[in-house]
Amino acid sequence: MTITISEALQLPDMVHTRLVAGKQGMSNQIRWVTIVELLEDTSRLQEGEFLITTGFGLASDSKRIEQFIPSLAERKLSGVAIHTGFYLREIPPVFLAEADRYGLPLIEIPSGINFSTVTKAILQPIINRQFETLAYSQAIHEQMLDVAFSKGGLPAIASELANLTKGSVRLVDSFGYEVVSVSSSQCDPLATEPHATHMLPVGSTRESFGMLTLSKPRTEWQELDHVALKHAATLCTFEYVKERAVAATEWRLMGDFAEELLSGQDMDQAELDTRSRKLGYPLNGSHLIAAFSILQEKKEVDRASLYVQLRSLIKRLADQYGCVYLLRERSQYLLMIIPEREKSDALLKRIAIEWQRLYPATQIQLGVADAKEQVSQFREAAEEAVFTLMAYPLLAQSPEPLHYSRMNGYQFLFPYYRDPDALNKLWQPLLARLIAYDTKHGQQLAETLEKYLQHNLNGIKAAQTLFIHRHTLKYRLQQIAEKTSLDLEDATHRWQLQLALMAYKLASLLYPASL
Numbered sequence: 001m002t003i004t005i006s007e008a009l010q011l012p013d014m015v016h017t018r019l020v021a022g023k024q025g026m027s028n029q030i031r032w033v034t035i036v037e038l039l040e041d042t043s044r045l046q047e048g049e050f051l052i053t054t055g056f057g058l059a060s061d062s063k064r065i066e067q068f069i070p071s072l073a074e075r076k077l078s079g080v081a082i083h084t085g086f087y088l089r090e091i092p093p094v095f096l097a098e099a100d101r102y103g104l105p106l107i108e109i110p111s112g113i114n115f116s117t118v119t120k121a122i123l124q125p126i127i128n129r130q131f132e133t134l135a136y137s138q139a140i141h142e143q144m145l146d147v148a149f150s151k152g153g154l155p156a157i158a159s160e161l162a163n164l165t166k167g168s169v170r171l172v173d174s175f176g177y178e179v180v181s182v183s184s185s186q187c188d189p190l191a192t193e194p195h196a197t198h199m200l201p202v203g204s205t206r207e208s209f210g211m212l213t214l215s216k217p218r219t220e221w222q223e224l225d226h227v228a229l230k231h232a233a234t235l236c237t238f239e240y241v242k243e244r245a246v247a248a249t250e251w252r253l254m255g256d257f258a259e260e261l262l263s264g265q266d267m268d269q270a271e272l273d274t275r276s277r278k279l280g281y282p283l284n285g286s287h288l289i290a291a292f293s294i295l296q297e298k299k300e301v302d303r304a305s306l307y308v309q310l311r312s313l314i315k316r317l318a319d320q321y322g323c324v325y326l327l328r329e330r331s332q333y334l335l336m337i338i339p340e341r342e343k344s345d346a347l348l349k350r351i352a353i354e355w356q357r358l359y360p361a362t363q364i365q366l367g368v369a370d371a372k373e374q375v376s377q378f379r380e381a382a383e384e385a386v387f388t389l390m391a392y393p394l395l396a397q398s399p400e401p402l403h404y405s406r407m408n409g410y411q412f413l414f415p416y417y418r419d420p421d422a423l424n425k426l427w428q429p430l431l432a433r434l435i436a437y438d439t440k441h442g443q444q445l446a447e448t449l450e451k452y453l454q455h456n457l458n459g460i461k462a463a464q465t466l467f468i469h470r471h472t473l474k475y476r477l478q479q480i481a482e483k484t485s486l487d488l489e490d491a492t493h494r495w496q497l498q499l500a501l502m503a504y505k506l507a508s509l510l511y512p513a514s515l
Contacts (some may be wrong), residue, residue: 002029013121021099069098085111167216200233258328264379284339291385352399420511428501
């Protein structure tokens with residue numbers, strides 16, 4: 001739709017014009033031609049315009065002469081042509097110096113050439129190229145639509161773009177993961193020639209689905225390639241919208257089925273097999289139930305949108321790992337059912353790590369239940385996963401997944417975690433006096449007991465961890481024995497104290513108001 005200054009000077013009707021300065025801008029693109037005789041307001045000029053003027057009123061105004069070229073360069077004109085012999089007998093030297101300084105092509109038009117001749121000479125190829133572009137755009141649009149309707153999806157659109165432009169195409173999603181990468185058969189992968197790369201966002205002003213990139217040798221790049229890239233980006237957007245609509249339907253079906261499995265509803269085996277087959281999730285073998293929760297620092301961030309992003313991330317990574325799964329969103333967390341495989345564990349870890357990388361302002365927590373073989377055990381597994389998730393702050397750091405079987409004994413509190421009264425009864429008989437003493441006197445007897453037990457009664461290590469003298473530790477241990485009425489040298493007493501400490505910490509986390 002444009003021509004360069006260099007191309008314009010080679011037109012038959014332009015052979016008598018002369019480039020007198022600003023040759024650095026010979027590759028500037030001329031988007032339109034503007035004729036102005038009295039140039040008083042340069043702010044009306046547009047980027048890429050080619051200005052033709054007689055310079056009326058300039059000869060008698062030294063200040064306007066000094067500002068003339070800089071003011072045009074500021075508007076990013078493609079070039080300027082001055083018709084000499086009327087108001088300017090010759091182009092002022094300051095024009096030449098400033099044109100070279102700014103790289104703005106300055107052309108002299110002799111008095112024997114009419115404005116209309118120059119205007120027609122430049123506008124004719126521009127208009128012709130516009131018609132060519134429109135025709136090409138229509139052809140591209142139809143070809144791209146045929147590809148989109150062929151149900152080839154995003155890979156087919158990318159391949160068609162590569163073939164049409166004879167370049168390399170790459171599409172990445174909003175998470176930065178490569179969706180498709182393809183090159184034209186005519187694109188030499190071993191070529192060392194510098195490439196030009198252009199990118200367009202796929203999506204709308206409200207939502208981004210990813211980025212579409214077209215790359216090809218710089219010398220082969222054509223303005224029409226931009227047209228093809230734009231059409232492809234638009235179709236990719238439509239394809240993503242279509243995929244999301246399909247995914248929304250699948251999400252509802254998946255969520256309903258997962259909810260029935262996780263809630264322990266009785267289902268006919270034939271119906272169970274049919275529904276699992278339609279959703280592509282096999283119910284044979286062992287299964288893992290995982291629970292995800294997201295903690296956000298900025299409360300103004302919409303929680304629902306975060307879980308939509310998490311579902312999208314899970315889908316993208318599960319496709320990469322070749323894993324099938326079922327998902328169900330509940331009020332405070334997301335439950336996932338996945339076959340027990342080595343790659344399933346790897347997938348869960350990757351989801352947590354990638355989420356933290358993509359959204360560092362949030363914290364993801366992930367609890368994983370023990371594997372279950374029977375569908376009838378899924379409800380219990382879901383409870384295990386939720387319990388693990390709730391105890392996560394005591395045992396793990398985001399984004400590390402926490403497994404029910406690796407809770408360092410906290411799994412023995414699983415039967416009590418829904419009942420604050422039952423949980424409190426596990427620690428109050430042994431630790432109530434100790435906790436009350438700490439609260440009243442600002443002491444650290446409970447922490448001392450915990451560290452002493454953690455270090456297997458090694459007083460030196462416990463004292464070092466607590467940053468206290470060993471005599472201070474000895475005094476505290478005497479206070480602990482007195483207030484708990486238990487002997488730390490007795491293994492059964494130590495086990496009771498360890499369990500009581502865990503029950504107290506869990507109750508403090510889950511039910512602080514009940515303490």
